[in-house]
Amino acid sequence: PDTATISAQGELLIAGRNLSELARSYGTPLYIFDRATIINACTHYKQAFSTYYNASTVRILYASKAYISPMLARLLAEQDLGLDVVSGGEMLVAQRVAFPMERVSFHGNNKSEAELRLALELGVGRIVLDNWSELERLTRLARETGMRPAVLVRVAPDIDTDTHKYLQTGHASAKFGFPLSSGEARAALLRILQDDQLELVGIHAHSGTLLRETRPYEECIERLLTLACEIHQETGWWPEEVSPGGGWGIETVEARAMPEIAMLARALQRTVELLQPRLPAEMPTLVLEPGRSIIARAGLAIYRIGATKSTPGGVNYLFVDGGMADNIRPALYGSLYTALAPEHLLKPAEQTYCLSGRYCESGDMLIDQVVLPTLQEGDLICLPTAGAYCLPMASNYNLVPRPAVIMIDEERIDVMERRETYADVLGRYNN
Ligand code: LLP
Numbered sequence: 001p002d003t004a005t006i007s008a009q010g011e012l013l014i015a016g017r018n019l020s021e022l023a024r025s026y027g028t029p030l031y032i033f034d035r036a037t038i039i040n041a042c043t044h045y046k047q048a049f050s051t052y053y054n055a056s057t058v059r060i061l062y063a064s065k066a067y068i069s070p071m072l073a074r075l076l077a078e079q080d081l082g083l084d085v086v087s088g089g090e091m092l093v094a095q096r097v098a099f100p101m102e103r104v105s106f107h108g109n110n111k112s113e114a115e116l117r118l119a120l121e122l123g124v125g126r127i128v129l130d131n132w133s134e135l136e137r138l139t140r141l142a143r144e145t146g147m148r149p150a151v152l153v154r155v156a157p158d159i160d161t162d163t164h165k166y167l168q169t170g171h172a173s174a175k176f177g178f179p180l181s182s183g184e185a186r187a188a189l190l191r192i193l194q195d196d197q198l199e200l201v202g203i204h205a206h207s208g209t210l211l212r213e214t215r216p217y218e219e220c221i222e223r224l225l226t227l228a229c230e231i232h233q234e235t236g237w238w239p240e241e242v243s244p245g246g247g248w249g250i251e252t253v254e255a256r257a258m259p260e261i262a263m264l265a266r267a268l269q270r271t272v273e274l275l276q277p278r279l280p281a282e283m284p285t286l287v288l289e290p291g292r293s294i295i296a297r298a299g300l301a302i303y304r305i306g307a308t309k310s311t312p313g314g315v316n317y318l319f320v321d322g323g324m325a326d327n328i329r330p331a332l333y334g335s336l337y338t339a340l341a342p343e344h345l346l347k348p349a350e351q352t353y354c355l356s357g358r359y360c361e362s363g364d365m366l367i368d369q370v371v372l373p374t375l376q377e378g379d380l381i382c383l384p385t386a387g388a389y390c391l392p393m394a395s396n397y398n399l400v401p402r403p404a405v406i407m408i409d410e411e412r413i414d415v416m417e418r419r420e421t422y423a424d425v426l427g428r429y430n431n
Pocket of ligand 1: 063065066084107167169206208209210245246247248289290291292293329388389
């Protein structure tokens, strides 16, 4: 987080607060979000794009799937961001805090009829259509309700990205979007225009996530606008918005030097300046959907070491009280994290540890090898950059309740999610 400092005693402070005190008050595992870091990230995005083509034509939607809660949604509304939601649940979070629904965009590749109805009822601003079934389903609902929802067509832009296989979404055989290369994207746009039951406002694509280069975004905008030009020639329609999705990366253990978001803004600016003379009408509004690059650095996980073990093969395990059920990313993607001993930052790092969770599975490894000061049962471990895609993918594996989540700044500590109880976990079973 941006507010991290070290006390004279060698303890990690966030927003001036001692992590061991927070761990004592709220228990562990504990996820902490630093409000200032979230606000800074929003400001950063807004500033980076303030010089884009025409500042009034950029909209930033936060991708809720990275992590959402009512408290966070309220903060994002105050920051003038919109929301990208992918389920009824995420929509209802927005509703709960009276998030301006016209700034909400509904995504996903299998939106149920009930979810589409909910979106219409709540007045969700945009529905992003992914495939023919959805297109038919929504057209039917529009006819039935007499509404004319604003939609974008999601395109699989056939763009390769340099990221984990599971995180690639823009290639021709991706599960998301109407393929561009087969002509289906074009056919979907024409179909909507012909039918006129839906209000076609734009074209969308998302090439992948944890991206570090600007090339996929440049290619994406170019392809979407080229498609728009084709449709314009045939029908006279022109998009109000185009979106290359989200996916901008962050500094990770694998990629330490992450380019600034300003670099993406400059690259997109160059791309649209080059394209402008070929366009038949005004440059559409650019819609961005960052998730991770807004929230990842603001969050950290705090665990307590419950046991240690050294094997004959020389592995020194530290067993913490969380693990793969609150952070599946190392097991699922082989993601690398770092760890700190937040109470002992001035002690020399001298021991190589294997940081392992409490779950009954050998794959429950948070970090294979990490060099830390010599630690013992009762010490705390902190995993920074745990704000994105950890809690949202959490489970109750082994029927362990999920962690508490707090949001802090210098003035206040808010419990954003209370710790789950056994009653929560067992409450859903019938006898
Ligand atoms: N927009 C669309 C349409 C998306 O599919 C995604 C991510 C985003 C925006 C936000 O991407 P971000 O800016 O957060 O990278 N569970 C994986 C990430 C899956 C992301 C899926 N879609 C992980 O832990 O890395």
